[in-house]
Amino acid sequence: MAKAAIMARSATAGDGALADAGGPALRDDKDNSSNMNRREARQPRIAIADLAREAEAAQTVGDFTATDPVITVRGCNVWYGETHALRDINLDIGRNEVIALIGPSGCGKSTFIRCLNRMNDTIETARVSGEFRMHGEDIYDRKTDVVLLRARVGMVFQKPNPFPKSIYENVAYGPRLHGLAANRAELDEIVHSSLRRAGLWDEVKDRLEEPGTGLSGGQQQRLCIARTIAVSPEVILMDEPCSALDPIATARIEDLIDELSQNYAIAIVTHSMQQAARVSRRTAYFHLGRLVEVDATDKVFTNPGHKLTEDYVTGRFG
Amino acid sequence: MQFETLLLILVAMTVASFVLGRQRAVAVAGRCGGIRALHSLPKYYGYYAAICCALPGLALLLLWLGLADRVVVERVVDSLPAELRELPEAQRSLLVNDIKNIAAGQFVDPGKREELAVAAELYLSLKDSSRRILSGLIVLLGFVGFGWSWLRLRPELRARNRVESVARIGLALASTLAIFTTIGIVASVLFEALRFFDRIPVSEFLFGLTWSPQTALRADQVGSSGAFGAVPLFAGTALISLIAMTVALPIGLMTAIYLSEYASRRVRAWVKPALEVLAGVPTVVYGYFAALTVAPLLRGFGQSLGLDVASESALGAGLVMGIMIIPFVSSLSDDVINAVPQAMRDGSLGLGATHSETIKRVVIPAALPGIVGGALLAVSRAIGETMIVVMAAGLAANLTVNPLEAVTTVTVQIVTLLVGDQEFDSAKTLAAFALGLVLFVVTLLLNIIALQVVRRYREQYE
Numbered sequence: 001m002a003k004a005a006i007m008a009r010s011a012t013a014g015d016g017a018l019a020d021a022g023g024p025a026l027r028d029d030k031d032n033s034s035n036m037n038r039r040e041a042r043q044p045r046i047a048i049a050d051l052a053r054e055a056e057a058a059q060t061v062g063d064f065t066a067t068d069p070v071i072t073v074r075g076c077n078v079w080y081g082e083t084h085a086l087r088d089i090n091l092d093i094g095r096n097e098v099i100a101l102i103g104p105s106g107c108g109k110s111t112f113i114r115c116l117n118r119m120n121d122t123i124e125t126a127r128v129s130g131e132f133r134m135h136g137e138d139i140y141d142r143k144t145d146v147v148l149l150r151a152r153v154g155m156v157f158q159k160p161n162p163f164p165k166s167i168y169e170n171v172a173y174g175p176r177l178h179g180l181a182a183n184r185a186e187l188d189e190i191v192h193s194s195l196r197r198a199g200l201w202d203e204v205k206d207r208l209e210e211p212g213t214g215l216s217g218g219q220q221q222r223l224c225i226a227r228t229i230a231v232s233p234e235v236i237l238m239d240e241p242c243s244a245l246d247p248i249a250t251a252r253i254e255d256l257i258d259e260l261s262q263n264y265a266i267a268i269v270t271h272s273m274q275q276a277a278r279v280s281r282r283t284a285y286f287h288l289g290r291l292v293e294v295d296a297t298d299k300v301f302t303n304p305g306h307k308l309t310e311d312y313v314t315g316r317f318g
Numbered sequence: 319m320q321f322e323t324l325l326l327i328l329v330a331m332t333v334a335s336f337v338l339g340r341q342r343a344v345a346v347a348g349r350c351g352g353i354r355a356l357h358s359l360p361k362y363y364g365y366y367a368a369i370c371c372a373l374p375g376l377a378l379l380l381l382w383l384g385l386a387d388r389v390v391v392e393r394v395v396d397s398l399p400a401e402l403r404e405l406p407e408a409q410r411s412l413l414v415n416d417i418k419n420i421a422a423g424q425f426v427d428p429g430k431r432e433e434l435a436v437a438a439e440l441y442l443s444l445k446d447s448s449r450r451i452l453s454g455l456i457v458l459l460g461f462v463g464f465g466w467s468w469l470r471l472r473p474e475l476r477a478r479n480r481v482e483s484v485a486r487i488g489l490a491l492a493s494t495l496a497i498f499t500t501i502g503i504v505a506s507v508l509f510e511a512l513r514f515f516d517r518i519p520v521s522e523f524l525f526g527l528t529w530s531p532q533t534a535l536r537a538d539q540v541g542s543s544g545a546f547g548a549v550p551l552f553a554g555t556a557l558i559s560l561i562a563m564t565v566a567l568p569i570g571l572m573t574a575i576y577l578s579e580y581a582s583r584r585v586r587a588w589v590k591p592a593l594e595v596l597a598g599v600p601t602v603v604y605g606y607f608a609a610l611t612v613a614p615l616l617r618g619f620g621q622s623l624g625l626d627v628a629s630e631s632a633l634g635a636g637l638v639m640g641i642m643i644i645p646f647v648s649s650l651s652d653d654v655i656n657a658v659p660q661a662m663r664d665g666s667l668g669l670g671a672t673h674s675e676t677i678k679r680v681v682i683p684a685a686l687p688g689i690v691g692g693a694l695l696a697v698s699r700a701i702g703e704t705m706i707v708v709m710a711a712g713l714a715a716n717l718t719v720n721p722l723e724a725v726t727t728v729t730v731q732i733v734t735l736l737v738g739d740q741e742f743d744s745a746k747t748l749a750a751f752a753l754g755l756v757l758f759v760v761t762l763l764l765n766i767i768a769l770q771v772v773r774r775y776r777e778q779y780e
Contacts, residue, residue: 122667124582151670161661164684173679174669224665231669 061305062295066094070235070265071116076130078111085111087289093235098257098266100280102273107286109269113237117153118146151178154233158240160220162212167204170212170223171195174231190230198226199256218249238268254279273313277301285309324453331460332372339367342471350473358478366477369484370467375456382452390444394437417441507758510751517745518546523752525549529715531735531746546749550715554725558711559700561636561721562643567693570647578655579677597645605709608638613710625722630712633721639706643696654688655681691772698764702757704729728753
């Protein structure tokens with residue numbers, strides 16, 4: 001419902017902007033076409049192109065550094081083939097903080113977090129540049145062990161993706177891979193405590209041998225979170241973890257994120273601004289490959305420093 | 319009238335009906351406010367008229383072809399002298415054959431020729447009038463059908479829906495044709511096999527250990543006792559299929575994993591078509607390859623190791639058959655591996671698994687049912703494969719598990735039993751049908767199991 005309303009509003013806002021921006025936008029559009037994505041340039045959505053120009057001119061508003069950073073990113077650029085997906089992103093992720101990444105579809109939020117555990121390596125056409133450091137070590141250094149990195153920077157995906165194995169085996173998968181348990185008893189302990197911390201233990205303790213795919217959507221997503229924390233990561237990246245879930249399951253996951261933030265740094269991509277406001281301490285607003293604004297969540301939602309952010313959080317487009 | 323002329327006339331009438339029906343539809347439409355007033359487009363009225371014209375005639379033609387000859391023969395037999403008419407069934411049918419041969423102008427014993435001349439003449443004239451009646455009726459039905467459609471043609475006539483339903487019936491008939499043919503094949507094999515089991519007990523056939531199908535034509539012949547224990551054939555088939563699968567399954571699976579998980583798009587664009595070419599090589603060519611290249615190689619290699627390899631060994635045939643099946647296994651496995659959702663791989667990679675660990679622990683287990691299904695289909699191909707084993711596996715029905723010896727398979731024996739001059743009521747020939755039945759049942763069961771497995775696998779992700 002809410003989303004539909006936002007879309008309806010954005011349509012009218014777009015029309016208004018189109019009427020305002022009129023001719024000059026068209027001309028500027030032509031000038032910019034050399035360094036803009038061709039597909040975007042060809043789209044007749046003048047209003048958006050106009051906003052893009054605005055974003056391009058802007059520096060990131062707010063403070064992108066964190067007091068006690070786990071991960072620091074400077075000058076991050078990503079290309080998918082010819083498409084320039086992320087432009088000059090600087091952002092820190094601090095210890096034990098939840099940072100929400102918001103922005104319209106296709107703005108590069110998911111691309112950004114996939115850089116942090118090098119999941120973009122699996123995409124043939126993706127190219128990444130910039131300086132990524134975790135505790136001062138270069139993430140993209142030739143000597144970095146990608147496998148270890150992904151164990152330290154866990155990831156929860158948009159659609160729950162439990163393996164077609166039993167609940168127990170799903171959680172035990174990571175610890176087994178990395179040899180975290182010396183014997184069955186230790187493995188049991190890891191699995192049980194991970195399920196407890198993911199708030200799933202009471203629901204599944206009697207059926208650990210049943211397939212993980214038989215759980216409900218919300219339970220599957222918590223199973224995926226349990227699976228992720230079983231390898232004791234420092235950072236958990238969440239790519240729209242609730243977008244496939246109903247409101248009750250969503251509320252449970254949000255509670256869980258709140259609890260987990262005591263031990264982990266969490267970066268969560270979300271399309272729900274209410275969710276960002278509820279769970280995060282800082283919020284970063286992305287727009288067409290740029291980081292427009294990053295600041296304390298309260299500030300971003302009540303007193304945004306950039307017009308684009310304001311338009312987005314007040315639902316004028318999205 | 320010749321049959322071809324009749325068909326030509328029917329086609330011409332049908333085309334004319336189409337044109338006239340269409341024109342009339344346009345004319346009728348003109349009277350009541352243009353084509354928009356018609357229920358259907360004018361061409362559908364044309365189709366409707368054409369169907370009304372041709373279909374009754376075609377139905378009659380089919381019926382006539384089935385029944386006319388029987389009626390004519392009955393009339394001819396009735397006209398024969400009483401002593402010929404009273405002959406037993408088998409001899410009477412011989413007599414009818416003679417009459418037909420005389421009518422067709424073929425050579426018949428001169429004595430008989432005189433005796434049956436009258437009957438042959440009657441047969442010819444009856445045939446002729448039958449054909450003339452048929453032609454007349456078909457043309458008449460064509461006119462009646464067309465006239466009916468002409469009278470019924472009004473703007474409200476739902477010609478489009480009528481044509482649709484006729485088309486549907488036509489499609490349904492086409493699809494059942496293959497099924498009925500299969501049923502016919504099974505029935506013919508089954509009945510011949512039952513005749514075989516009248517002579518040789520089923521238990522002896524299924525569990526006997528000696529296969530020597532040469533039966534004596536005369537009582538004083540030696541060395542042709544005729545033993546129909548098919549176990550050596552089953553064992554040979556199983557051995558060769560096993561060798562083939564040992565080659566095809568790992569290589570095919572590894573090919574599929576490489577192609578779907580590791581190969582770049584350019585490599586895939588080259589290798590996949592190349593594999594499909596391999597699948598398109600006629601099995602006879604594989605047969606040459608097995609008999610002329612692989613078998614001597616194996617023999618030479620065996621000699622250098624001090625092993626005695628038969629020049630027609632199970633190993634040679636099995637290896638080549640395995641190579642033949644590789645594309646089969648790899649393309650089926652490739653499909654199921656590609657069907658494993660990318661989210662599974664991402665989940666595993668995101669937990670810090672390497673690419674090969676992901677394949678081993680997530681992708682292959684997830685794809686396993688599909689791979690098993692594909693392998694079972696490949697086995698049923700191996701069991702039914704004929705040309706390679708005919709050329710490379712030999713004829714000796716040895717009961718052995720030694721792959722270096724010659725063995726024979728069910729398909730090879732079917733071929734040898736039915737090649738050459740045969741009497742179709744000896745146990746030797748009928749044995750081929752019993753073997754065919756076994757082959758059919760086994761491959762059918764394998765296919766059913768495989769399809770079941772594959773189907774259950776599909777449900778898991780959709």
